[in-house]
Amino acid sequence: MSVARFLTRTAGNRETAQRFGLQDVLAYGYLVLGVLMILVPVLWTLFSSVKSETAVDSFDTRLLPLAQVTAEIEGEGKKPLWVLAEDGEERLVFKAGPTRKITEVSPLDDPDTVLEVPREQLSPHEELRIATENYLDPILKRNGQTTFDFFTYLWNSVFVTVAATLITLLINAMAAFALSKYRFRGRLTFTILIVATLLIPPSIILVSLFFVVWSFGIFGSLWGVIIPAAATPTGVFLLRQYMLTIPDELLEAARMDAASEWLIFWRIVMPLSLPALSVLAILSVIWRWNDFLWPLIVLISDPTKHTLQLGLTQFAGEFNSDFHYILAMTVVTLIPITLVFVWLQRFITTGIATTGLK
Amino acid sequence: MAGLMMALLGLAWVIGGSLWLLARRRYALRQAPQFAMDLLGVPVDLAQRVFGRGGVPYALLLPNLLIFGFFTFLPMLLNIYVSMTGGSSIALFDRPFVGLQKFAELFDCESLLIPKTCTNAGYNFWTGMWNTLLFVLVQVPVMVAAAMVTALVVNRDIKGRGFWRAMFFYPVMLSPVVIANIWNWVLHRKGALNAVVGEAQGGLTALAGMAGFDIVMTVLLGIVLMVVTERALRAGEGPSLAWRAVFGGLFVLLAAWAQPLSLLGLPGSTLAGAVLAAGLLWCVANDRAARAALTLAAVLAAAMLLAIQFDAVFDFGRYRPTNWLVTPNTGWPFFWLVFVFCWSHMGFYMLILLAGLQAIPRDLYEAARMDATTPWRAFWRITLPLVMPTLTVVIVLSLIRSFQIFDEVYLLTGGGPGRETFMVVQNIYEVAFSSNNPDYGQAAAGSILMALVIAVFTFVQLWLTRRQSEL
Numbered sequence: 001m002s003v004a005r006f007l008t009r010t011a012g013n014r015e016t017a018q019r020f021g022l023q024d025v026l027a028y029g030y031l032v033l034g035v036l037m038i039l040v041p042v043l044w045t046l047f048s049s050v051k052s053e054t055a056v057d058s059f060d061t062r063l064l065p066l067a068q069v070t071a072e073i074e075g076e077g078k079k080p081l082w083v084l085a086e087d088g089e090e091r092l093v094f095k096a097g098p099t100r101k102i103t104e105v106s107p108l109d110d111p112d113t114v115l116e117v118p119r120e121q122l123s124p125h126e127e128l129r130i131a132t133e134n135y136l137d138p139i140l141k142r143n144g145q146t147t148f149d150f151f152t153y154l155w156n157s158v159f160v161t162v163a164a165t166l167i168t169l170l171i172n173a174m175a176a177f178a179l180s181k182y183r184f185r186g187r188l189t190f191t192i193l194i195v196a197t198l199l200i201p202p203s204i205i206l207v208s209l210f211f212v213v214w215s216f217g218i219f220g221s222l223w224g225v226i227i228p229a230a231a232t233p234t235g236v237f238l239l240r241q242y243m244l245t246i247p248d249e250l251l252e253a254a255r256m257d258a259a260s261e262w263l264i265f266w267r268i269v270m271p272l273s274l275p276a277l278s279v280l281a282i283l284s285v286i287w288r289w290n291d292f293l294w295p296l297i298v299l300i301s302d303p304t305k306h307t308l309q310l311g312l313t314q315f316a317g318e319f320n321s322d323f324h325y326i327l328a329m330t331v332v333t334l335i336p337i338t339l340v341f342v343w344l345q346r347f348i349t350t351g352i353a354t355t356g357l358k
Numbered sequence: 359m360a361g362l363m364m365a366l367l368g369l370a371w372v373i374g375g376s377l378w379l380l381a382r383r384r385y386a387l388r389q390a391p392q393f394a395m396d397l398l399g400v401p402v403d404l405a406q407r408v409f410g411r412g413g414v415p416y417a418l419l420l421p422n423l424l425i426f427g428f429f430t431f432l433p434m435l436l437n438i439y440v441s442m443t444g445g446s447s448i449a450l451f452d453r454p455f456v457g458l459q460k461f462a463e464l465f466d467c468e469s470l471l472i473p474k475t476c477t478n479a480g481y482n483f484w485t486g487m488w489n490t491l492l493f494v495l496v497q498v499p500v501m502v503a504a505a506m507v508t509a510l511v512v513n514r515d516i517k518g519r520g521f522w523r524a525m526f527f528y529p530v531m532l533s534p535v536v537i538a539n540i541w542n543w544v545l546h547r548k549g550a551l552n553a554v555v556g557e558a559q560g561g562l563t564a565l566a567g568m569a570g571f572d573i574v575m576t577v578l579l580g581i582v583l584m585v586v587t588e589r590a591l592r593a594g595e596g597p598s599l600a601w602r603a604v605f606g607g608l609f610v611l612l613a614a615w616a617q618p619l620s621l622l623g624l625p626g627s628t629l630a631g632a633v634l635a636a637g638l639l640w641c642v643a644n645d646r647a648a649r650a651a652l653t654l655a656a657v658l659a660a661a662m663l664l665a666i667q668f669d670a671v672f673d674f675g676r677y678r679p680t681n682w683l684v685t686p687n688t689g690w691p692f693f694w695l696v697f698v699f700c701w702s703h704m705g706f707y708m709l710i711l712l713a714g715l716q717a718i719p720r721d722l723y724e725a726a727r728m729d730a731t732t733p734w735r736a737f738w739r740i741t742l743p744l745v746m747p748t749l750t751v752v753i754v755l756s757l758i759r760s761f762q763i764f765d766e767v768y769l770l771t772g773g774g775p776g777r778e779t780f781m782v783v784q785n786i787y788e789v790a791f792s793s794n795n796p797d798y799g800q801a802a803a804g805s806i807l808m809a810l811v812i813a814v815f816t817f818v819q820l821w822l823t824r825r826q827s828e829l
Contacts, residue, residue: 024516026603027511027516029510030511031516034508034525034526042539044538053589089658117829153565158482161798174421175418175422178416178418179413179415182411182414190419190423198411199754201435201784201809201812203764204806204812206783206786206805207440207805208432208433208434208802209433210435210798211433212428212432212433212436213429217361228425228427231426231429260403260406261414262406263399266395286530286823291532292533293765297791309533309534313535330535330536330540333535333536337533341531343526348524349453352775
């Protein structure tokens with residue numbers, strides 16, 4: 001058996017065997033390239049977020065969080081340590097003067113002597129250290145990081161996401177139930193009205209929505225973010241399509257048993273449309289958690305009402321140079337949605353694809 | 359005031375509903391969830407009591423329609439009113455009526471195509487509008503094509519399908535803020551991309567400096583070229599589209615390196631190579647003098663191969679990092695916006711297209727294979743027509759979505775450098791919400807114009823595909 005045949009042989013016998021053709025090579029190449037393009041920036045941010053402040057500031061492109069070791073020197077304070085390589089021998093030193101072509105250094109074990117060595121012989125003494133302070137400082141408000149009120153933002157984000165999703169699910173399911181299971185005057189009009197809103201982009205009603213929300217008195221409160229977005233045409237449409245497949249006989253049977261219409265909705269239709277409901281729930285969670293423009297308009301003036309996304313932009317704007325904190329907080333905002341994704345990914349990809357979402 | 363009303367309404371609901379329910383039936387303590395469910399449905403039950411079953415659908419629709427009415431349809435009508443008022447008052451009836459003055463301000467230009475000739479308001483608006491149009495015209499085809507290719511690939515019988523699909527969907531989950539921070543970190547002047555590009559170029563240049571590199575490269579590429587040509591030319595066994603695609607790619611690469619047009623003093627060899635390769639693929643796909651065209655192209659490629667000095671190709675000189683998002687007049691900020699937008703939104707459209715692809719019956723492809731149809735032909739004649747309704751939906755949705763681009767641009771470039779990436783939604787946002795002297799009227803007028811443009815685009819799109827559309 002030749003090497004090439006050995007490498008390309010596949011399962012099955014001579015007739016049924018599928019060769020691993022060039023099309024497969026191209027397909028897998030495309031997939032690997034695409035996934036690299038998606039994962040590398042995210043992972044890069046993740047790895048960078050645990051690097052020390054100096055490493056982040058100097059844009060250290062190495063993958064591992066290597067940080068220069070500092071040591072307390074008597075009479076000098078904290079000094080970064082360098083490795084002096086001389087004749088195959090390595091000594092730990094610290095700088096005793098400014099960095100020039102010939103730099104003055106002192107050995108760690110003998111701080112009083114001053115050596116003059118060429119700069120090229122010095123390399124930073126590094127150790128592997130995960131900079132947890134990038135995360136802990138802003139969250140626990142240490143080291144003067146007082147403006148980023150993590151737990152308030154988290155609570156606001158969670159509240160908006162959960163409340164909006166529950167309301168969305170309930171009222172969209174009610175509307176979808178009415179539109180799919182009853183014949184009444186104006187049914188077509190309502191359906192067309194609701195589906196037509198699919199084509200109205202939120203950003204063109206921005207200004208007047210602001211006026212409406214203001215006159216309802218919910219401007220500047222979390223409800224101003226939750227309520228306007230609660231009725232989504234996508235949700236009604238998706239649930240309606242799904243509920244149309246539920247047989248009417250089930251409902252009739254329940255009516256024979258003198259169940260009220262609400263009981264039918266709650267006890268029969270809702271459990272049966274669980275797959276569609278969960279897809280809508282996932283979508284709603286993504287939309288609300290990631291929402292940016294509308295919260296920016298409604299909530300920006302009150303820092304105690306900021307969501308995580310708003311808090312993060314404000315934070316990044318204020319500390320434009322403190323990349324290590326920005327990266328860490330970015331990762332923190334990324335983690336919940338990534339966990340949701342990892343947990344539900346099988347469901348998301350099959351669910352959205354099979355419920356025929358438009 | 360409104361808060362008080364809401365509280366009173368809620369109180370009436372909870373207390374009145376509880377009394378009503380408790381009067382009608384008794385609940386044991388463990389039936390608390392059912393009680394909550396009944397309490398939630400009190401208005402619906404009430405409607406059924408009073409109006410019979412005919413009243414129920416209206417009660418069910420009520421909350422949804424209230425929200426749609428107040429927060430979607432009312433703002434649409436209000437937009438027109440607001441656009442005809444001036445001043446910066448938030449109280450709706452305090453605003454002086456100015457008629458069409460706000461529109462006139464936007465249209466006060468010598469030429470709409472050159473925003474510089476407008477007044478200030480018009481300048482900002484039309485700059486944003488033309489930038490957005492350019493963005494949409496570039497971005498929608500690129501994203502739809504990428505989504506289509508990805509959907510086709512993950513629809514194949516590949517290993518770990520679920521994993522690949524999930525990975526491509528993952529960026530859809532990320533928020534614009536996170537996306538902007540991640541890409542800012544990558545595209546920063548000293549960021550990851552510049553480091554990687556710099557290292558790769560340095561490495562290649564060093565490699566090219568070694569003795570004999572030219573000969574080794576030419577021989578290696580020559581062998582690859584021969585194998586690919588042989589594979590692509592092979593008759594009888596069924597023509598292979600994939601091998602021809604590889605050949606086309608190789609050809610473009612060679613043209614880019616050899617720069618044959620530069621002998622005539624012309625630029626643009628890469629583009630010419632790409633056009634040639636595409637034409638070749640088209641010829642071959644339609645089986646028109648395929649062998650002759652392919653042989654000719656192979657001879658051309660061989661000639662180019664012999665002309666290339668590889669150490670010159672890989673000598674990039676000293677690489678200077680580019681400030682991707684900041685340097686003006688390079689087109690890079692715009693490119694990266696398109697890229698990042700595709701990166702983050704492609705997965706969603708890929709999934710919708712995937713659903714469309716999976717609805718195509720398998721036996722159609724089997725019948726096509728019986729008739730020895732090429733995969734290329736099968737794509738044009740089976741896949742594309744049948745997936746067209748879904749494709750239309752995807753195009754319309756992505757068009758509407760791209761028109762609204764704001765978050766990523768605002769956070770990545772802030773509209774800069776200069777006004778190169780200033781989008782129309784950012785103009786609306788800045789006019790109405792982030793200036794000291796907000797001009798709601800002008801912002802509303804801008805939104806109406808934007809709505810008109812979107813409507814025109816959507817209807818043209820739907821009209822063009824009227825026979826296939828599902829909308």
